[in-house]
Amino acid sequence: xxxxxxxxxxxxxxxxxxxxxxxxxxxxxxxxxxxxxxxxxxxxxxxxxxxxxxxxxxxxxxxxxxxxxxxxxxxxxxxxxxxxxxxxxxxxxxxxxxxxxxxxxxxxxxxxxxxxxxxxxxxxxxxxxxxxxxxxxxxxxxxxxxxxxxxxxxxxxxxxxxxxxxxxxxxxxxxxxxxxxxxxxxxxxxxxxxxxxxxxxxxxxxxxxxxxxxxxxxxxxxxxxxxxxxxxxxxxxxxxxxxxxxxxxxxxxxxxxxxxxxxxxxxxxxxxxxxxxxxxxxxxxxxxxxxxxxxxxxxxxxxxxxxxxxxxxxxxxxxxxx
Amino acid sequence: xxxxxxxxxxxxxxxxxxxxxxxxxxxxxxxxxxxxxxxxxxxxxxxxxxxxxxxxxxxxxxxxxxxxxxxxxxxxxxxx
Numbered sequence: 001x002x003x004x005x006x007x008x009x010x011x012x013x014x015x016x017x018x019x020x021x022x023x024x025x026x027x028x029x030x031x032x033x034x035x036x037x038x039x040x041x042x043x044x045x046x047x048x049x050x051x052x053x054x055x056x057x058x059x060x061x062x063x064x065x066x067x068x069x070x071x072x073x074x075x076x077x078x079x080x081x082x083x084x085x086x087x088x089x090x091x092x093x094x095x096x097x098x099x100x101x102x103x104x105x106x107x108x109x110x111x112x113x114x115x116x117x118x119x120x121x122x123x124x125x126x127x128x129x130x131x132x133x134x135x136x137x138x139x140x141x142x143x144x145x146x147x148x149x150x151x152x153x154x155x156x157x158x159x160x161x162x163x164x165x166x167x168x169x170x171x172x173x174x175x176x177x178x179x180x181x182x183x184x185x186x187x188x189x190x191x192x193x194x195x196x197x198x199x200x201x202x203x204x205x206x207x208x209x210x211x212x213x214x215x216x217x218x219x220x221x222x223x224x225x226x227x228x229x230x231x232x233x234x235x236x237x238x239x240x241x242x243x244x245x246x247x248x249x250x251x252x253x254x255x256x257x258x259x260x261x262x263x264x265x266x267x268x269x270x271x272x273x274x275x276x277x278x279x280x281x282x283x284x285x286x287x288x289x290x291x292x293x294x295x296x297x298x299x300x301x302x303x304x305x306x307x308x309x310x311x312x313x314x315x316x317x318x319x320x321x322x
Numbered sequence: 323x324x325x326x327x328x329x330x331x332x333x334x335x336x337x338x339x340x341x342x343x344x345x346x347x348x349x350x351x352x353x354x355x356x357x358x359x360x361x362x363x364x365x366x367x368x369x370x371x372x373x374x375x376x377x378x379x380x381x382x383x384x385x386x387x388x389x390x391x392x393x394x395x396x397x398x399x400x401x402x
Contacts, residue, residue: 060386061371093372093386095330095362100371168363191387198388 004040011036030219037131037211037257042200044127045207049199052123053192056086057183061097068106068114073157076110081149084117085142094289102169109157116306117149120281124203124253129276132260140317141273145281148309155305164298206254214261221265237271238314242307245278255279269321274314281306323354323402329374331360334388338374345394351402 002008014035015021021028064083071079094115101111121142129138162170183191248255256276263272287299327342329335339358346354365375372386376394378401389397 062369062385065371093330096365096371096373099362099366100369103366190389190393194389195387 007040026219030215033218034215041131044131048127049123049196050192053195054188057188057191065104068110069104077113077150077153080110080114081117081146084114085121087118098293109153112156113149113153116152121145125280128256144313152305152309161298164295166293169293203253210254210257214257217261238274238311241271241275242278242310245275246282247284248279268318270314270317274310277310324379326357326359326377327374328359328365330362335374338388341391342394345391
């Protein structure tokens with residue numbers, strides 16, 4: 001049973017009864033699509049971000065670091081990537097996070113697994129995937145994101161790239177490891193409410209624009225229209241999607257609903273997923289800020305390894321998901 | 323009492339600084355200094371990894387998000 005069925009009924013009621021649009025007309029279909037998607041996405045956003053924030057309040061980065069500094073490689077990479085899922089990535093915190101990990105003795109490779117997974121698998125992207133494509137695709141996205149994060153981290157760890165990190169990073173001394181700030185349930189709920197409201201405030205306009213444009217395309221552009229330009233058998237479809245995705249980070253929330261509709265019009269699923277991963281996982285502002293602590297060469301290696309992983313995954317899914 | 327806001331210079335950090343100043347003013351605390359520092363190394367040394375961090379008399383009391391003013395007041399009163 002479709003758990004979104006009640007929203008469908010509500011959207012139908014709004015479109016055909018309240019607005020009085022005649023069914024089966026293009027305008028009515030577009031309006032119906034817009035209302036349904038908007039209500040569904042915002043409900044999902046509120047619920048999922050709230051739940052994730054509560055879980056997160058139990059796992060602040062300081063605690064995650066204590067886990068990771070004691071783990072060996074491979075298992076450490078896996079844990080780092082998993083913990084990256086629930087940690088939000090904000091360019092504000094990129095530097096203290098990186099310094100904090102390295103100075104506490106978390107190996108480079110494990111730190112990079114975390115740095116890859118944290119922005120790529122974020123709750124907004126997950127909600128949008130869940131809403132537009134269903135849970136199978138959302139799970140597939142998590143699994144491939146994890147794999148890319150783990151393998152990239154292991155690869156960078158093997159490179160012995162310590163000399164590509166600015167020297168002062170290794171000079172620092174951490175005085176205090178037990179710095180957990182006590183939180184009561186009341187604080188956790190308040191934090192989660194505030195965080196959810198902040199995220200929605202930040203993304204609602206992009207999402208509305210994305211869904212709006214998507215609804216228009218849904219109604220007025222014929223199905224399979226795009227397939228002739230970006231079909232899965234063109235070898236450059238996936239790399240091109242990744243390149244376009246890199247500068248779009250700040251608009252991820254609006255890009256994703258739009259991409260959902262493009263997929264419906266004929267873009268292959270592998271290309272779509274690769275594009276989404278590039279939008280969230282390869283972010284220009286993040287790279288620029290990381291320049292403060294590492295050499296450009298290391299940032300380029302990091303971006304190429306993750307980029308190659310995304311392209312490979314995209315091509316693989318285009319082959320499998322036919 | 324010395325209250326410090328440590329941050330990377332991002333908008334959230336500045337907002338926390340503004341809110342903390344207001345909170346101190348409204349509580350009419352005497353001999354209380356509120357400082358804003360953007361030394362990331364200092365955040366790391368304290369063992370914290372997210373910004374901004376609210377520090378009262380050298381002890382981190384809040385990290386990684388922006389609370390509302392009432393919450394800041396509550397924290398300051400508790401630490402006083």
